[in-house]
Amino acid sequence: MMPKPEILDPQGKAVLGALPRLGFEGVVDVRQGKRFELEITGDVTPELLAQVHAMAETLLSNPVIETFAVRVEPTA
Amino acid sequence: MMPKPEILDPQGKAVLGALPRLGFEGVVDVRQGKRFELEITGDVTPELLAQVHAMAETLLSNPVIETFAVRVEPTA
Numbered sequence: 468m469m470p471k472p473e474i475l476d477p478q479g480k481a482v483l484g485a486l487p488r489l490g491f492e493g494v495v496d497v498r499q500g501k502r503f504e505l506e507i508t509g510d511v512t513p514e515l516l517a518q519v520h521a522m523a524e525t526l527l528s529n530p531v532i533e534t535f536a537v538r539v540e541p542t543a
Numbered sequence: 544m545m546p547k548p549e550i551l552d553p554q555g556k557a558v559l560g561a562l563p564r565l566g567f568e569g570v571v572d573v574r575q576g577k578r579f580e581l582e583i584t585g586d587v588t589p590e591l592l593a594q595v596h597a598m599a600e601t602l603l604s605n606p607v608i609e610t611f612a613v614r615v616e617p618t619a
Contacts, residue, residue, distance in 0.1 A: 482602065482603065486598065486602070493584070493594070494581045494582065494595075495582050497579060497580070498579070498582075499578070501575065501577060501578060502576045503574070503576075504545060504572075505572075505573055506570065506572035506574075507570060522567050525565070526558065526561060526567075
């Protein structure tokens, strides 16, 4: 979940400004967003994935200012 | 960047508690963390990747309570 490109991201800008002062170079932009890990038991069915999309859209993100992506990661 | 497993995550727990009230089922745990997108120009060399690791460890994360992973994603 990341702030939309047209949304100001003061936290990302603060990190971007701090990098050269700390000796890090080569980064031209930083955006700060959120990451949610949802643990699921059982198989990832298309229905479940649709439900996770609905959660991300209605509960986890603010669709006015944020975009999100859903990624499935098998647990080790 | 995610809170370590032994660290309490009240935001994640709040989301977990809200899901059934909103009609979502099948999620057994939720953890909330952060996501940083660093935009780089040029090639991702091993040196650059090592530097991004150092940034994540020293500036972006709090290694006492958080773990992090670095992933390279080509821009579209």
